[in-house]
Amino acid sequence: MAGFWNQTVALTRKNLIYHRRHLRSNLRLILFPVILFLSVGWLRRYLAKKNVFGEHYNAKMATEGTPLLLIPAAEFRAVKTNQIPQSNDLPDKSCRINGSCPAIILITGNNREFGESVAGNMFSNSSCGLNNTADCVFGKTDKTSEKKYYHLQSQCKANFTIPVRTQDGTEVTECLQGLLAWRKNYMEINDELYDGQYKNGEINEILAAYDFRDSDMKHFDVHLWYNTTPTSSEKPPNEVPVGSTLNMVWNAYLQSLLGPSVRMIFEFIGEMPRASTNVTYDFASSIGLVFFTWVILQLFPVILTSLVYEKQQKLATMMKMHGLGNAPYWLITYLYFLLIFSLYMVCFVVFGTLAGLTIFTLNSYSIQSVFYFIHINLLISAAFLLSTVFSSAKSASVFGFVLVFGSWLVGGFFFKRLIADVSFPRVWLIVLELFPALSLYCGLDELFNFSEAAFEMGAYGMRWQSLRDENSGMRGVLIIMSIEWLVFLFMSYCTLGGCFCRSPLSIFRSSQERPPSFQSPRLQVQESGVLVQVDNQDINQEILKVEHLLNEPGTSYPIISHKLQKTYPARDGNPEKQAVKGLSLAVARGECFGLLGPNGAGKTSFISMMTGLIKPSSGTAYVGGLNLKTQMSEIHSSMGVCPQENLLWDTLTGREHLNFYGRLKNLKGANLSRAVDDALRNVNLLQGGDADKRVGCYSGGMKRRLSIAISLIGDPKVVYLDEPSTGLDPASRKMLWDAVNKAKEDKAIILTTHSMEEAEHLCDRIGIFVDGTFQCLGSPDELKDRYGGTYVFTMATAPENEKEVEDLVKRLSPNAQKTYYISGTQKFEVPKRDVSLSDVFLAVKFAKERFGVEAWDIADTTLEDVFVKVATESEASAS
CATH class of the missing domain: 3.30.70.1650 (PDO, CxxC motif)
Structure with missing residues (x-):
């Protein structure tokens, strides 16, 4: 018997040959993201060249004017809202009716007392006036239709206005209150800025925000958020808000450090003369989450269909019947899909980066790698689990693609709103994230949020320290996907045969079931309430022989079946069907036993039980002294099977098939080569180069001969031949009979056939099987004498x-x-x-x-x- 390592090597070598023959298909699959992102990159450059998204402006000479802040219009200024829990310290929404809402500045830092003290110096209560405009902070609304100017103070006097020189001439500015609001950390500020601008039903704009971080009287480190989205088509340099916004906090810090009389005057801002330019545009945002979710999920139906196809074609079953264990098969299959999916995602990230998409370029590549790696493992394990449900590759393919497009629609039009809705219970959001496609969508949403914020502020996106924040959703997504991956993997392992979910009491049962003692030569076999009366003397003797062999230690009979029964449950209105009724049979070494019977007699059910395809309802059988119920994996290693259908890979040659199955039977080196040549010679496939032709080019008879050669390679102790001569010409049939007669010298063979000539030529004994039971047993001559x-x-x-x-x-x-x-x-x-x-x-x-x-x-x-x-x-x- 080949061990785990030898089985793994055999399957790996076979798969390498198989996938090398399908190299083009694999490359097309892996390079799918490359084609998409090359198209995206070309489209991005084309649109930039045509200036579809960019804002165009000229600055031929420096201009001067009073530096202005970019102030939100009165109807858009931030107010208290239920969607943002931190907004309770903001004014009520009623202030928008008379246009009295203040301009809000958010602040945070590690030292709240210091931060509030510095920020309190940004607006003056008394010094700003008609005769002292240098101490004033001026701004303009971003609603260009108004062209309204303000000066900001901590408290405003009634009808207090100040004239100011602007680029358009002297304008009158109204007083606008500036209100400071403390937040716990920068994540709260980030969320509030984003929610107020994009996610709520109405715009809730903030003037600016500052993170003082670790600043103190000896060290000043500030992080600034500012708005750069005016609706004007022309943006003069003196209206760029960053200079004025920074000047406010610099002066506030200087006054805290040196006294209230100190001020750094900021008179104007100008630009170098330059040619026309285009404003940078975040193209990744325009593509959207839905596109990325769709691209990543494309490989899921491919994996699911491939798994179900092998199940539908019974290729996995064929390998299992010839000794391939569950562990090597699923391990190699899993690693193959993991390799393909990993290469797919590498192309996804690399070419997304080359296309200049900010979701890749601004977020940490290590976080992206971990996120994508966990998710592709989750998808593969989910495909393994779902493959147990389907028996048709077409059905699996349809389901997979419906799942992809359904997730695409649900994520884009439903789940997106739930993520943005802070009132939606987080518990239910976690429940929805248990669906793999939605957890992918949620993780991509986090990456998008960080990249968009970083793009606007010219900073870095998601980093590992971002996951420590309590408001980070990525941490929860990674935890959910990791747990779900392990759970799906374990469930798949159990469902696909890796473990046995048996009753707790089963551990106390003896692994060797002993039959009850017999009473008389005329037996009554009773199984599950069905009594089968046996009158034939040969059948009586067979039952007695089986009883004797089971009670005799060290029996040499390779095949012993004892009261084996299979009952199919009632289904679709049909009553339950007893396909095999208490069958007892012993086949000696060197004997070929012919199982004859009309269609529907139960022959296939009996063979399926003996080869491990289905489990018996009751009774048991022993193959080479091993129990059919508990030691089927060991039985497979000493068994050869030629099923009714030719279960072969079209792209492998006959020699490659035999090399693979020979390795499963623990053949190596010269012994393997000799056994393969002998097997090919016995079925007349060694001549004319047929052995090295792909099986897809074989005729039906050649495929049948190869299936027979596979069943006999490796010197199995037990061989099952299910109608082996179907489709063979007379010369090939005669060659097959010679090969079987030669092989049965040290093997036990069970053969089913509808050819009486074949049965008479090959079989030492024949049993005619009707309605689930033997009607007669004996050699061909005995049966002809007895019944003819x-x-x-x-x-x-x-x-x-x-x-x-x-x-x-x-x-x-x-x-x-x-x-x-x-x-x-x-x-x-x-x-x-x-x-x-x-x-x-x-x-x-x-x-x-x-x-x-x-x-x-x-x-x-x-x-x-x-x-x-x-x-x-x-x-x-x-x-």
Whole structure:
């Protein structure tokens, strides 16, 4: 038996050959993101060249004017809202009615007392006036239709205005209150800025925000948020708000440090003369979350379809029946999909970066790698689990793509709003994130939020320290996906056969089931309430032999079946079906046992139980001394199977098939090469280069011969041949019979066939199986003697002579029975004990003298006659 490592190597070598033959398909799959992002990069450059998104302006010469802040319009200034829990310290919404809402500045830092002290110096209460405009802070609304100017103070006097020189001339500014609001950390500020600008039903704009971080009287470190989105098509340099916004905090710090009289005057700002330019645009935001979710999920239906295809074609079952364990198969399959998906995501990230998309360039690549790695493992394990549900590759493919596009729609039009809605319970959001596609959407949403904020502020996006913040959603997404990945992986392992979910009491049961003692030569086999009366002496002897062998230690019989039964449950309105009813059989080494029976008799169910495809309802069997119920994996390693269908890979050659299955039988080196050549020679596939042709080019007969060679390679102790000669020409059939006769010298073979000639030529014993039970057992000659003690006499005459022929036969034997009649041709069964062949010849000679005999024949009973007679009588008695 090949160990785990040898099985893994055998499967890996086979898969490498298989996937090398499908290299183009694999490359097309992996390079799908490359094509998309090359298109995106080209589109980005094209739109930039055409200036579709950019804002164009000229600055041929420096201009001067009073530096201005960019102040939100009165109807958009931040007020208290239920969607932002931190906004309770803001004014009520009613201030928007009369336009009295203050301009809000958010502040935070590690030292609240210091931060509030410095920020309190930004606006003057008394010094700003008509005669002292240097101490004033001026601003303009970003609603260009108003062209309204303000000066900011901590408290405003009624109807207090100040004239100010602007680029348009002297304008009158109104007093506007500046209100400071403390926040716990920069994440709260980030969320409030984003929610107020994008996520709520109405705009809730902040003037500016400052993070003083670790600043103190000896060290000044400030992080600034400012608005750069005026609606004007022209943006003069003196209206760029960053200079004025920074000047406010610099002066505030200087006054805290040196006294209230100190001020750094900021008179104007100018730019160097330059040519026309385009404003930078975040193209990743325009593509959106939905696009990225769709691209990443594209590989999921491919994986699911591939798994179900191998299940539908029974290729995995074929490998398992020849000794491949569950662990090597699922390990290699998992690693292959992981490799393909990883290369897919590497192309996704690399070419997304080359396309200049900020979600890749601004966020930490290590965080992105961990996020994508966990998610692709989650998708693969989910595909493994779902593959157990489907039996058709087409159904799995349709389901997979419906799932992808359904997730695309749900994420873009439903889940997106739930993420933005702070009133939606977080618990239910976590429940929705248990769906892998939505957890992907949520994680991408976090990456987008960080990259957009970083793009606006010219800073870095998501970093590992960002995950420590309590408001970070990425941390929860990573935890949910990791747990779900492990759970899906364990469930898949159990469902696909890696572990056995048995009753707790099963550990106390003996692994060797011993049959009850028999009572008499005439047995009654009772299984699950069904009583089968056995009258045939040969069947009685077989049951007694099985009873004796099971109680005898160290038996040499490779196959022993004891009261094996299979009952299919009621389904779709049909009653339960007992396919096999208490079958007992022992097959010795060197014996070929023929299992004959009409369609639906239960032969396939019996073979399926013996090969481990289905579990018996009751009873048991032993193959090579191993229990069918508990040691099936060990049985597979010493078993060869040729199923009714040719379960082969079209892109592998015949030699490659045999090399793979030979390695599963622990053949190596020269022994493997010799065994492969012998197997190919025995089925006439070594000549003419057929061994090195791809199986897809084989004819049906060549595929059948290769399937037989696979079943015999590696010297298995037990071989099951299910209608092996189907589709073979007479010469190939004769070669097959010779190969089976040669192979059965040290093997136990069970063969099913509808060819009585094949059964008579190959089988040492035959059992005719009808309605789930044996009706007779014995060698071909014994069965013909026992069930065919008659001659078959046939005579063809003119129709008017039919009565003379019938009288002639009755004179030969009064017990003769007419079995066939049509247009003067009659067939009779004549008991051998009633007549001799010489009497028959004399009677025919006499008949020829009296009337015209066109043709006549007398033959011994064939195995086909026995089969028809036994099957017909058994079905008649059952009905």
